[in-house]
Amino acid sequence: MGKKLVIIGAGAGGGSIAAEAKRQDPELTISIIEAGPHVATAA
Amino acid sequence: MPYYIGDVIKDANKLTARTPEKFREGGIEVMQNNRVERVDTDAQEVLLEDGAKIPYDILALGTGTTAMRAGIPGEDMDGVFVLKHLGDALNIKRYLKDNKCQKAIVVGAGFIGMEVCEAFATLGMETSVVHRGQYPANRWDPELSGFILEEIRKNQVTFHTNMQIIAIEKGPQHPLRLHTNQGPLDGDLILLALGVKPDVALAKGMGLAIGQSGAVAVNYSQQTSIPNIYAAGDCCEAYHRVSRRWVNIPLGDIANKQGRVAGSVIGGKPMIFPGIVGAQSFRIFHLEAAATGINEKEALGVGYCPVSDITWGNATAASMPGPKKLGLKLIADRVTGRLLGAQAVGEKGAVGRINTLSAALWTGMRLDEIGYLDLAYAPPFSGSWDIIHIAAQKLLRKM
Numbered sequence: 001m002g003k004k005l006v007i008i009g010a011g012a013g014g015g016s017i018a019a020e021a022k023r024q025d026p027e028l029t030i031s032i033i034e035a036g037p038h039v040a041t042a043a
Numbered sequence: 044m045p046y047y048i049g050d051v052i053k054d055a056n057k058l059t060a061r062t063p064e065k066f067r068e069g070g071i072e073v074m075q076n077n078r079v080e081r082v083d084t085d086a087q088e089v090l091l092e093d094g095a096k097i098p099y100d101i102l103a104l105g106t107g108t109t110a111m112r113a114g115i116p117g118e119d120m121d122g123v124f125v126l127k128h129l130g131d132a133l134n135i136k137r138y139l140k141d142n143k144c145q146k147a148i149v150v151g152a153g154f155i156g157m158e159v160c161e162a163f164a165t166l167g168m169e170t171s172v173v174h175r176g177q178y179p180a181n182r183w184d185p186e187l188s189g190f191i192l193e194e195i196r197k198n199q200v201t202f203h204t205n206m207q208i209i210a211i212e213k214g215p216q217h218p219l220r221l222h223t224n225q226g227p228l229d230g231d232l233i234l235l236a237l238g239v240k241p242d243v244a245l246a247k248g249m250g251l252a253i254g255q256s257g258a259v260a261v262n263y264s265q266q267t268s269i270p271n272i273y274a275a276g277d278c279c280e281a282y283h284r285v286s287r288r289w290v291n292i293p294l295g296d297i298a299n300k301q302g303r304v305a306g307s308v309i310g311g312k313p314m315i316f317p318g319i320v321g322a323q324s325f326r327i328f329h330l331e332a333a334a335t336g337i338n339e340k341e342a343l344g345v346g347y348c349p350v351s352d353i354t355w356g357n358a359t360a361a362s363m364p365g366p367k368k369l370g371l372k373l374i375a376d377r378v379t380g381r382l383l384g385a386q387a388v389g390e391k392g393a394v395g396r397i398n399t400l401s402a403a404l405w406t407g408m409r410l411d412e413i414g415y416l417d418l419a420y421a422p423p424f425s426g427s428w429d430i431i432h433i434a435a436q437k438l439l440r441k442m
Binding site for chain 1: 059060061062063066069070071072073074075076077078079082089091097098099100101102103104105106107128129130245273274275276277278279295298299300301302303304305306307309310311312
C-alpha cells in the first residue's frame, strides 16, 4: 500500500494538492478533511 | 461568489471546481463537516473534534483564511453576513429571497466590498458602502481610486468616508440599524467585508514556523518547517519576486498553483513554485481596476529607490468612439531602471495592461525596454503608441 496523505482544508489549495498528488502517484492514499459542507469552491 | 449573489452566475454548482463525488471517483476520500481539533506531529495523527484519529505519513495544510470580524455588539445578528465560504454566499442569497430587501449596507471598501456593492446595486437595492478611510481600494493611489469612487457614486451607491462602525441593533423600519460615528444607518442586510487573515491556528499548535506576514512559512517546494508537512494557498506565504520577501496575498489563482506544486512534490515529481509578482484585479460596474508589483512605500522598505508617475490616456486609439479613459501609474527603481510596480484603472483595457506589465516584472524588465515593447496594436485595442509605451517613456524622463 502507498503512503497516506492527509490534507486539511478542501479549498483551492487543498483540492489542488489532492488532485495533483494523485495524478503523480496513484498509489497514494489520500483523505481531505474539510470543516464545512462545501469543497473546492471558486472565490 | 459576488457574481453569484448579483445573479450574473445563476447556478451555485458552477462555483464548485470539483465535487466530493468527483474526488471520490478519483480515489480521494473527502470528509466534510469534520473539524480538526489538533495535530500530533510526533505520533503523525490528526485528531478530529469528534474524537477520531487519522494517521498520516504526509500532511498538507490548506486551511485558507478567516474573515475579520468587526468586534462590535450585534455583529452576530440575523442579516449580518461575511462573504468567505460558499455557504456564506448561499445564505446571503437565501436571505435576499426570503426577505424583501431594499437597503443593503456594505462595510469595507476592499475588492470584495466593491464587487458585492456592485452585486447589491445590480439587484436593485439601495446600497451604501461604509468606509473608514477616504478612498476605496487602498492598494491604488488616490488619483486612481478617485476614479473608482466616481464610478461607485455614478451608479447610485452611497459611499460614506471616514466612518467608524460602533454597533448593530434592531432598526425601527428596517430589520437592522448600524450605529456609526456619523449617526445611524438603517438596512435590511449588512455585509462585513473587512478583509481576511491567514488561518494558522492549527499550524501554530503544531509548532510550525510562521513568517513575518503572519502566514505559514514554506519553502519553494511548499514544505513547512516540518519536512513531511506541506502548505498551500491562502494560509501560507509566497515568494514575491519584486520585493524579494515572503508575503501573504490570499488569491485563488496563487492557491491553485501552490497546491499543484505541493501535490507534484508529494507525488514524487520535484517542482519549484516560482513565486508571484502580486498581480490582482477587480471590476466595479463599468471600470476595470488592476495592479501588480509593489508601491513606493513597499519599494522604500525593501531598499529600492522608487520614482513614479501617473499617465492618463486611452485604452483604444483616441479616434475610436466609446468609453476608453484609462489611468496607468508606473513605479520604477531609479538605480537599475527596472519596473517595480503598476496600477491601472480604466473604462477598458486596465487588466490587459497590468497582465503585460506583470510579465515585464517577472523577467525584471527596465523602463527603456518596456517603452519599446512590441505590443499587439490595432485601433480598437490601443493607440499606435500604447499607454504602456507612453507611461514608460514619460517615467524614464523623470529618472
